[in-house]
Amino acid sequence: MKFSCFSMLPFLLVVLILSMIGATLAVSHGKFLHCLQFCSSNSSTISKVIYTQNNPFYSSVLNASIQNTRFTTPSTPKPLVIVAALQISHIQSTIFCSKKHGLQIRIRSGGHDFEGLSYVSEVPFVILDLLNFRAVKVDVKNEFAWVESGATLGELYYGIASKTTTLAFPAGVCHTVGVGGHFSGGGYGILMRKYGLAADHVMDAQLIDVNGRILDRKSMGKICFGPFVEAEETHLGLFSLGK
Ligand SMILES: Cc1cc2nc3c(=O)[nH]c(=O)nc-3n(C[C@H](O)[C@H](O)[C@H](O)COP(=O)(O)OP(=O)(O)OC[C@H]3O[C@@H](n4cnc5c(N)ncnc54)[C@H](O)[C@@H]3O)c2cc1C
Ligand SMILES: *[C@@H]1O[C@H](CO)[C@@H](O)[C@H](O)[C@H]1NC(C)=O
Ligand SMILES: *[C@@H]1O[C@H](CO)[C@@H](O)[C@H](O)[C@H]1NC(C)=O
Secondary structure, eight states: OOOHHHHHHHHHHHHHHHHHOOOHHHHHHHHHHHHHHHHTHHHHHHHEEEEETTSSHHHHHHTTTTGGGGOOOSSSSOOOOOEEOOHHHHHHHHHHHHHHHEEEEEEEESOOOOOOOOOSSSSEEEEEEEETOEEEEEEETTEEEEEEOOOOHHHHHHHHTTTSSEEEEEOOOOOTTTHHHHTTOOOOOOHHHHHHHOGGGGEEEEEEOOOOEEEOOOHHEEEOOOOOOOEEEEEOEETTOOO
């Protein structure tokens, strides 16, 4: 009898510890959501971009850019919340609130990370999904373009090709790869021998730092230019195919 009592002890501890973790998670996640609503200068729009686990679209938004099915199993850790930002203020609020309430942020652009780092974490986390940030603006006359982080390489190439037949940008081969992860990792492709990496042609970038400040090449200075935090938009130097 005595023996079986002792053997119960570890089990009870496990149950207690688990339920305590459960409670803390619920609290921080609730506070996080409250913070998002409260902080956002545009609280009517932020509620439209928040996907909690009981939202009927949660699973399809999560799956939308998971490119490696090894990370779509039921046992893969899931985000507490997905914020599919539509405006810069949504990104700033997500950074501020996750820092305040101790949740990790995973930033996702094209979701091609080989290890699922943009949407899987071992600690409680939220996904900041940049899938709605995908504009491509090409300035043919001045030979540059602005591209948002969530655009794919295919969308970038298409955007350039639909404006000009003499300018191009050197980056990867696979057209579904996202600009955000690709440029921050270098980005090589078939034009590499002559023109180098995608990152070599990045002239400017709009970043949001951990304090929610919007920075660019001018505000950081050329020397500071380089390390990516959350790149919103990237200013690219296009090159002329004739030259
Ligand atoms: C099928 C396939 C083909 C590929 N082909 C090529 C190729 O031809 N050439 C080549 O160089 N590489 C290639 N890659 C590798 C690819 O460039 C990298 O996996 C890249 O990181 C993917 O970027 P993403 O935005 O799609 O991925 P994501 O999974 O969204 O992001 C990748 C990483 O970058 C981080 N990140 C993304 N956006 C931001 C942001 N805005 N701010 C801060 N962090 C951010 C994420 O958190 C994550 O850690 C290929 C990969 C695959 C799966
Ligand atoms: C608030 O959202 C609306 C609708 O998307 C947008 O038109 C407006 O510019 C936003 N206001 C601010 C301050 O971001
Ligand atoms: C997302 O993927 C998982 C695993 O493959 C699957 O069980 C789930 O039904 C998918 N959700 C949607 C909406 O497709």
